[in-house]
Amino acid sequence: MVAGKYISTLLIVLSLAVVAMSFNIEGQSVFDPSSPAFFPALVGAVMLISALMIARRGVQSPSSAQEEDKAPKPVAGNEDDEELEKDMYEVENITQKGINIRLILFTLLVVLFAVLMNYFNFMVLSFLFLFGAMLLLSREKVLRSLILSAVFAVGFYYIFVYVFHFVFPS
Known part of the structure; x- marks a missing residue:
């Protein structure tokens, strides 16, 4: 490629x-x-x-794992097994163009995060960055992305400020 x-x-x-x-x-x-x-x-x-x-x-x-994925699957099988497999994995069909668009948008998001860090509070900005990145890259559910973004933003802030004694822009 x-x-x-x-x-x-x-x-x-x-x-x-x-x-x-x-x-x-x-x-x-x-x-x-x-x-x-x-x-x-x-x-x-x-x-x-x-x-x-x-x-x-x-x-x-x-x-070999990628080659096995490309190999034709046997037709005979239990429908319960197929349903279980569908529940385990969320399959997203995405084209190369879609991947490139996501990559460009994520790069812009990272640059925007770096530029805005001089003007906004680190914790708020990192929450927004994480939330946007999760929605853009993994297509997570909105509520789950909100919760994970909040937990990680607050957690990283307190670890770096109180454990590593870093000073972030306010």
Whole structure:
């Protein structure tokens, strides 16, 4: 898939940029966990590893599990088993165009989150970001997305403020 190669290349470039920018923070050591440069370098390294894994996966041939999914299924079977399987998985038919649109919208959502962080309260903005991302990427139910977004936004805020002693913009 051509789009997958471009996306993995873009992710590699972005992760290298994050790592490079963390090294450019003056007077700070990337290898000191108490330094403000440590966390961005760590995030950049995790992004780079993930991007390389995505690129590697795109180059490899399909796995046996993917080939089994493409194989025709036997016709004879118990209807109860088929209903149980349908209940276990929510199948969403989505085209490549739909995936690309979601990817672009999610990228815009991330950029908007980063820009608005200077103007709005972190907890409110992270709640809105999580809620939007859940609806956009996973098509979760609205009530479930609201509850999960609220729990994670408040939980992350208190963990970072009271455990890690980070100062967020107010």
